[in-house]
Amino acid sequence: MNDEPIVIEMNRTDQLAVFIATVVGGGAFVAFLPDLAGWLLELPWVPWEEPLNLARTIGQKLSPWALAIIGGLLGLGGGFLIVHDEPTVSVSADELIVQRGDKRYRFARSQVRTAMISNKRLLVRDHDDVELLYIKLAQRREVAGALREKGWAVG
Numbered sequence: 001m002n003d004e005p006i007v008i009e010m011n012r013t014d015q016l017a018v019f020i021a022t023v024v025g026g027g028a029f030v031a032f033l034p035d036l037a038g039w040l041l042e043l044p045w046v047p048w049e050e051p052l053n054l055a056r057t058i059g060q061k062l063s064p065w066a067l068a069i070i071g072g073l074l075g076l077g078g079g080f081l082i083v084h085d086e087p088t089v090s091v092s093a094d095e096l097i098v099q100r101g102d103k104r105y106r107f108a109r110s111q112v113r114t115a116m117i118s119n120k121r122l123l124v125r126d127h128d129d130v131e132l133l134y135i136k137l138a139q140r141r142e143v144a145g146a147l148r149e150k151g152w153a154v155g
Helices: 012-041 049-061 064-085 140-149
Strands: 006-008 088-091 095-100 103-108 112-118 121-126 131-136
Touching: 006 140, 012 049, 012 064, 049 064, 088 140, 095 131, 103 112, 103 131, 112 140
Parallel strands: none
Antiparallel strands: 006 088, 088 095, 095 103, 112 121, 121 131
16 A cells, blocks of 8 residues: 555646636626616515615716626635635545644544545544544545545445
């Protein structure tokens, strides 16, 4: 068995796709927000009249391009949060390391009874069947394959 750890993380292409989608989506949403607010205010059952009036007023004071730029910047911030929140998983024969943002979870093989993918999340349990980690993952198949390849007990 190879001693090199298998590292699963969001690749640059995926990160770029997230940033593009959030910038374009944020820009389009904020650019069309005043029109959407005006339409919603015509419906008698829609709540939040004051915030919708504010959105419509901002649309009268700023151009659609300015709104699109503001929305794109908000989308860029959202994209950064999405990419920063995606966990990085490192699987070796001796340990399992999961890093999510500033938090790092490190488990020695002797601590873990099973490590498996359950409900789109990585579930790690100890020998007393206590849940050590339950974290959402986007790259579930890659993590499950790495666990099997390194000989971890996959439940």
